[in-house]
Amino acid sequence: MSLNSSRTDIDSIHRRQSNSSIIQKRHLTNEIFNKQDSLNNVLSTDDIALKRHLGLFSGVCFIVGMIIGNKIYNYSTNYIKYFIN
Structure with missing residues (x-):
């Protein structure tokens, strides 16, 4: 075996x-x-x-949106500092 x-x-x-x-x-x-x-x-x-296309109008809208978006965050931190003190 x-x-x-x-x-x-x-x-x-x-x-x-x-x-x-x-x-x-x-x-x-x-x-x-x-x-x-x-x-x-x-x-x-x-x-x-598709090719990306950024024209005059969409470019201006993008820049304005970035400015408004940044200002919202800046103002909100100022309000928080104001209310805490």
Whole structure:
């Protein structure tokens, strides 16, 4: 029994090694295809992206919004200091 069991162990180890090389080859081919697919996806999304456009009106609105937003935070800290003292 021990001779047969050792022989089956050797066979199973050999199968594992041969299977692992096949699996490694499959992983390598899958990685190559995944890299190619990801490159194609990146290239295709660049064509679809919209260009940013900031005209005169939207630029003025942006600057005014930034000024008002900053002033709200500045005044609120002054009011807090006034009410605490």
